[in-house]
């Protein structure tokens with residue numbers, strides 16, 4: 618009889634341990650903005666490109682130095 622209780626205790630301990638380890642499977646990735654690539658729109662030609670490759674001037678984004686010099690497109694207004 619004691620052996621049966623012993624095995625039941627073992628099973629419960631195993632279940633408890635398994636349940637304790639299990640929640641780590643769906644690891645919650647930190648929702649940081651670092652990995653999401655922010656896309657910006659060239660104010661001159663309207664092409665979309667990653668923000669780290671875009672050029673910024675006067676709160677406008679440009680795809681290339683040429684468009685940076687030409688400024689935002691006049692048709693946009």
Ligand SMILES: [Zn+2]
Pocket residue numbers: 659660661662663664679680681684
């Ligand atoms: Zn452009």
